[in-house]
Amino acid sequence: MGKTEKMGINTICAHVGEIKDEQFKGAISPLYMSSSYAYENVDVKRYPRYFNTPNQEALGKKIAALEHTEAGMIFGSGMAAVSHCLLAFLQKGDHIVLPKTLYGGTYNFVVEEFAKFGIEYTFADGFREADFRKALQKNTKVLYVETPSNPLMLITDLRMIANLAKEHKLVSMIDNTFASPINQNPADFGIDIMIHSATKYMGGHSDICAGAVAASEAHMLRIWNLSKNIGGSLSDYTVWLLERSLKTMALRVKAQNRNAKRMAKWLQNHALVKKVHYPGLKDHPDYELAKRQMKGYSGMLSFELIPSVNAEAFMQALKLIKQSMSLAGVESTILSPAKTSHGLLTPEARAHQGISDGLLRFSVGIEEKKDLIADIEQAFKAVAKKELV
Numbered sequence: 001m002g003k004t005e006k007m008g009i010n011t012i013c014a015h016v017g018e019i020k021d022e023q024f025k026g027a028i029s030p031l032y033m034s035s036s037y038a039y040e041n042v043d044v045k046r047y048p049r050y051f052n053t054p055n056q057e058a059l060g061k062k063i064a065a066l067e068h069t070e071a072g073m074i075f076g077s078g079m080a081a082v083s084h085c086l087l088a089f090l091q092k093g094d095h096i097v098l099p100k101t102l103y104g105g106t107y108n109f110v111v112e113e114f115a116k117f118g119i120e121y122t123f124a125d126g127f128r129e130a131d132f133r134k135a136l137q138k139n140t141k142v143l144y145v146e147t148p149s150n151p152l153m154l155i156t157d158l159r160m161i162a163n164l165a166k167e168h169k170l171v172s173m174i175d176n177t178f179a180s181p182i183n184q185n186p187a188d189f190g191i192d193i194m195i196h197s198a199t200k201y202m203g204g205h206s207d208i209c210a211g212a213v214a215a216s217e218a219h220m221l222r223i224w225n226l227s228k229n230i231g232g233s234l235s236d237y238t239v240w241l242l243e244r245s246l247k248t249m250a251l252r253v254k255a256q257n258r259n260a261k262r263m264a265k266w267l268q269n270h271a272l273v274k275k276v277h278y279p280g281l282k283d284h285p286d287y288e289l290a291k292r293q294m295k296g297y298s299g300m301l302s303f304e305l306i307p308s309v310n311a312e313a314f315m316q317a318l319k320l321i322k323q324s325m326s327l328a329g330v331e332s333t334i335l336s337p338a339k340t341s342h343g344l345l346t347p348e349a350r351a352h353q354g355i356s357d358g359l360l361r362f363s364v365g366i367e368e369k370k371d372l373i374a375d376i377e378q379a380f381k382a383v384a385k386k387e388l389v
């Protein structure tokens with residue numbers, strides 16, 4: 001909102017919210033580690049758990065500018081951000097509609113914790129308007145989405161969700177982690193609350209665990225009223241590190257977008273690859289929709305090996321591309337959803353969601369394309385050799 005909207009994305013990343021070092025004229029925001037501040041007046045009491053230390057406030061401004069909203073808040077983890085947002089807008093007797101595929105931690109939070117708060121929930125059958133409409137009830141208060149979805153990169157229409165929420169006076173929320181604010185700004189389509197696991201693209205170096213939320217001042221006040229009581233704030237040192245990470249986010253994410261698109265195309269033409277799921281490919285079922293609402297298609301993709309290639313052995317044989325549970329770092333990583341995020345589901349339930357044993361989720365980093373290709377080729381060769389003996 002306001003003047004930051006006219007700034008270029010790299011300028012926002014590098015500068016918005018920065019604290020001026022009046023004392024020494026240093027180039028970057030000073031780090032204020034104080035957990036104790038003199039109170040200025042009754043309204044302004046600074047304290048880390050009140051989410052209002054100088055560094056927390058500074059970073060909140062950058063997050064808000066990145067997501068085109070009025071306010072931003074930083075949390076101790078992505079799940080702290082998710083859980084605080086959900087509990088801030090849901091109470092006993094309320095109902096929420098969520099998508100059928102959901103980040104594992106969010107799914108667990110809903111199915112393991114909601115009963116004790118008396119909150120009801122429905123997972124929509126699919127990602128289209130009719131699926132979400134069918135799941136609505138009289139007591140529905142929140143409409144929650146994740147797009148692109150994990151791991152098949154299916155796209156939900158953000159304007160459709162925002163309109164549906166307005167029609168039924170619901171609060172709309174998105175877990176915008178997979179896209180990052182560089183590739184997708186849901187507020188532009190009317191979505192109310194943007195949630196990020198800042199552990200992923202915002203942190204970007206696989207060395208920070210944090211969460212972020214962007215929303216209007218009014219929505220954020222409601223979240224803050226709960227958050228100060230629960231206490232999921234982030235250490236100021238990590239807040240300061242996250243500010244440093246965000247300075248290069250647009251550069252990193254754009255490089256990852258470009259790499260992922262090139263790798264998706266290369267994998268698509270490979271004889272040992274059955275299918276590639278990437279919204280930037282013209283044969284992806286949601287290509288047109290992705291093009292309409294995303295600025296880049298992200299660094300995430302998934303691909304399925306042909307059944308005769310052992311996916312596990314292939315992953316073990318990779319040398320440069322690391323196996324990892326997390327994603328979005330500058331280094332490329334890979335995981336098997338069937339063995340990890342979706343490992344607790346029955347094979348039938350996995351098949352129903354389109355997740356085969358040969359499906360691999362690929363988080364593409366900033367390495368050169370030729371090095372990623374060389375690593376994949378040598379792994380295919382190693383697996384083929386093993387199978388001959």
Ligand SMILES: *Cc1c(COP(=O)(O)O)cnc(C)c1O
Binds near residue numbers: 077078082210
């Ligand atoms: C990782 C992740 C989260 C949870 O974030 P943490 O920082 O691990 O708590 C939530 N949503 C998505 C889509 C994620 O990838």
